[in-house]
Amino acid sequence: MFFRVPVLMQFLFKRRIWRGKDSSAVYLTFDDGPDKDTTPWVLDLLKKENIKATFFCIGQNIENNPSLFRDIIKNGHAIGNHTFNHEKGTDTKRTTYINSVNKTEALYSSELFRPPYGRMNMFQVSKLISMGKKIIMWTWNAQDYKKSREHAQIIDKAKIIQGRDILLFHNSKKSAENMKKSLPEVIKIVKQKQLLFKLLD
Numbered sequence: 001m002f003f004r005v006p007v008l009m010q011f012l013f014k015r016r017i018w019r020g021k022d023s024s025a026v027y028l029t030f031d032d033g034p035d036k037d038t039t040p041w042v043l044d045l046l047k048k049e050n051i052k053a054t055f056f057c058i059g060q061n062i063e064n065n066p067s068l069f070r071d072i073i074k075n076g077h078a079i080g081n082h083t084f085n086h087e088k089g090t091d092t093k094r095t096t097y098i099n100s101v102n103k104t105e106a107l108y109s110s111e112l113f114r115p116p117y118g119r120m121n122m123f124q125v126s127k128l129i130s131m132g133k134k135i136i137m138w139t140w141n142a143q144d145y146k147k148s149r150e151h152a153q154i155i156d157k158a159k160i161i162q163g164r165d166i167l168l169f170h171n172s173k174k175s176a177e178n179m180k181k182s183l184p185e186v187i188k189i190v191k192q193k194q195l196l197f198k199l200l201d
């Protein structure tokens, strides 16, 4: 897998949103929370850095961590839907998948949706778009969840970040170490590039 998603892939899956609109900004996103090991830490850092981000939350984790979920909202961040049980779309029947999205929607309504693993089939894409969802992908993936990834590599790859990029980090136990060691440096590099941090719209 690549840090930067190839342009060809973005072209092949045109109905999904790969980049933000503002070339003077990047869009920071966190998948898989709320999570007690990482979300409070991220909220503190973002407050200190005066940055708003978008959290693509798993329904089951919202149910398990309701006060943490409220903290994300209270801090002015945006929420997106990331299914209820982190189903991989390509391994899941359409009705099961849509039910999972709706079950999460019942906890918090958002037009933003991100497919777990970035995987869904064309029928699921069509259905979600017809339901008014924006399918949000990413252009730069920290791969903070990978055991083989060194945080120094993540920081090094931040050099290629450019305007309109959607940046992907995770709020989960397995991403905790890499995320905590790299995110502050990545933020610093983005600020040095004179890029703003914006919410997805």
Ligand SMILES: [Zn+2]
Pocket (backbone or CB within 6 Å): 031, 032, 082, 086, 115, 116, 117
């Ligand atoms: Zn995920």
